[in-house]
Amino acid sequence: MKHFSEEELIAYQLRECSDEAAISGHLERCSECADLSESIAETLRIFSPEPVPQPDLDRSWQRLRGNLTVLTPQRPGVFEFLRKPWVWPALGVATAAPVLLAVFGLQTRHAQPPKPNYAINGHGPLTTEPVDPGLANHLDSAERLLTEVNNSPGPLDDVTRQQAHDLLLKNASYVQSARDNGDLAGAAVLEHFGRVLTTIDNEPQTPHSTWRVRLEMNTNGLLLDIRILQQNDDHAQGVTQ
Amino acid sequence: MDKAEKEAIRDVLAGNRDAYRVLMDRHFSTVTRIAFRITGNEADAEEAAQEAFLRAYNKLPSFRQDSAFSTWITRIAMNTAINLVERRSRDLSYQGPRIADEPSPTDHTVRVADNQPNPEGALLTREAASLRQTAMAQLTPMERTAFTLRHMEEIPMVEIATALNVTTNSAKQAVFRAVSKLRQSLMPIAGGIR
Numbered sequence: 001m002k003h004f005s006e007e008e009l010i011a012y013q014l015r016e017c018s019d020e021a022a023i024s025g026h027l028e029r030c031s032e033c034a035d036l037s038e039s040i041a042e043t044l045r046i047f048s049p050e051p052v053p054q055p056d057l058d059r060s061w062q063r064l065r066g067n068l069t070v071l072t073p074q075r076p077g078v079f080e081f082l083r084k085p086w087v088w089p090a091l092g093v094a095t096a097a098p099v100l101l102a103v104f105g106l107q108t109r110h111a112q113p114p115k116p117n118y119a120i121n122g123h124g125p126l127t128t129e130p131v132d133p134g135l136a137n138h139l140d141s142a143e144r145l146l147t148e149v150n151n152s153p154g155p156l157d158d159v160t161r162q163q164a165h166d167l168l169l170k171n172a173s174y175v176q177s178a179r180d181n182g183d184l185a186g187a188a189v190l191e192h193f194g195r196v197l198t199t200i201d202n203e204p205q206t207p208h209s210t211w212r213v214r215l216e217m218n219t220n221g222l223l224l225d226i227r228i229l230q231q232n233d234d235h236a237q238g239v240t241q
Numbered sequence: 242m243d244k245a246e247k248e249a250i251r252d253v254l255a256g257n258r259d260a261y262r263v264l265m266d267r268h269f270s271t272v273t274r275i276a277f278r279i280t281g282n283e284a285d286a287e288e289a290a291q292e293a294f295l296r297a298y299n300k301l302p303s304f305r306q307d308s309a310f311s312t313w314i315t316r317i318a319m320n321t322a323i324n325l326v327e328r329r330s331r332d333l334s335y336q337g338p339r340i341a342d343e344p345s346p347t348d349h350t351v352r353v354a355d356n357q358p359n360p361e362g363a364l365l366t367r368e369a370a371s372l373r374q375t376a377m378a379q380l381t382p383m384e385r386t387a388f389t390l391r392h393m394e395e396i397p398m399v400e401i402a403t404a405l406n407v408t409t410n411s412a413k414q415a416v417f418r419a420v421s422k423l424r425q426s427l428m429p430i431a432g433g434i435r
Contacts, residue, residue, distance in 0.1 A: 010416075064294055
């Protein structure tokens with residue numbers, strides 16, 4: 001007879017299992033599983049909801065009110081004017097006018113806009129501030145690793161630790177590049193990431209080591225910072241392309 | 242979201258901070274209750290609830306009103322309460338109030354309010370509360386949060402997972418681990434528990 005695991009029986013008691021009928025039928029026949037299931041149910045009964053003390057709303061409000069700044073209405077968004085009724089006809093006229101001008105052969109001269117800084121034999125638009133395409137990959141790897149660190153229930157596996165080891169050297173070079181480019185905020189975030197990598201790479205894994213890294217090194221906050229760097233990098237790539 | 246809440250938000254955004262009281266009147270009790278489940282004590286629950294309302298106020302200009310304010314503030318409160326629990330566990334000097342027969346300010350111990358008609362009943366209640374508290378202390382903040390919200394507040398797993406910023410499966414696993422740990426904690430002392 002196949003017995004159900006504790007986890008399956010917990011799911012059953014919490015009404016989170018997919019096959020309730022199968023477990024229910026099994027419990028009627030198997031005293032061993034029935035005992036375990038009853039033990040879980042008893043645990044849940046012991047930790048049943050207790051009454052919660054009512055908060056003092058007036059006192060809380062008085063305390064909170066002192067900290068509330070007066071909010072000012074937001075400035076209308078860039079495209080807010082599109083909601084006005086007269087805008088669409090006006091836009092139609094404005095769009096049609098150049099077409100009409102072209103049809104009737106009217107040509108106007110326009111001042112040439114300044115040309116970007118193209119290299120003589122280059123294939124694409126180069127700028128004076130090139131963006132390293134490898135940085136995007138590095139930030140992606142950082143995001144994946146931190147997501148693993150933030151969500152892993154136990155110690156990190158060998159593959160993740162090897163990834164941390166591999167990222168260490170690259171990260172150091174990106175820290176230096178950010179500093180050289182005057183991007184001190186980016187350098188600080190990558191330095192923080194470097195400390196996390198060093199810790200993962202060097203410290204022995206214990207049942208609580210991942211949890212400790214999360215708490216002590218605020219990897220949740222770091223993940224957010226990395227995502228902001230990714231957005232900044234995407235924007236910079238978009239500008240140069 | 243109903244009309245009164247929308248109007249309150251509009252007034253707050255127009256500079257009337259007293260209009261925020263409408264939202265607080267409606268949701269502060271629920272938010273405090275959820276924070277209490279996560280933090281496990283009244284003082285921290287009120288602190289977390291107030292911080293959540295302050296954060297929500299400051300973020301109100303960016304609040305998209307296509308979702309309910311209650312869902313939004315609950316999510317902020319869960320995160321705030323979890324952060325508070327994590328801060329407390331990092332701060333080794335912090336001693337939360339513990340239950341004892343004789344209250345002592347130096348030891349941070351308090352006596353549980355006595356609603357029992359006889360001394361034996363009072364003793365049993367205190368012992369039970371103490372055992373529950375000890376068992377809950379074995380859980381990680383995530384396990385405690387996921388368990389209390391699922392079992393005591395009956396919040397769906399999907400919402401808990403969103404608040405904890407994990408997958409639904411991870412949230413489920415946290416609940417299962419919590420129940421298993423609690424059962425193990427009670428095993429040696431509770432006669433009926435096998």
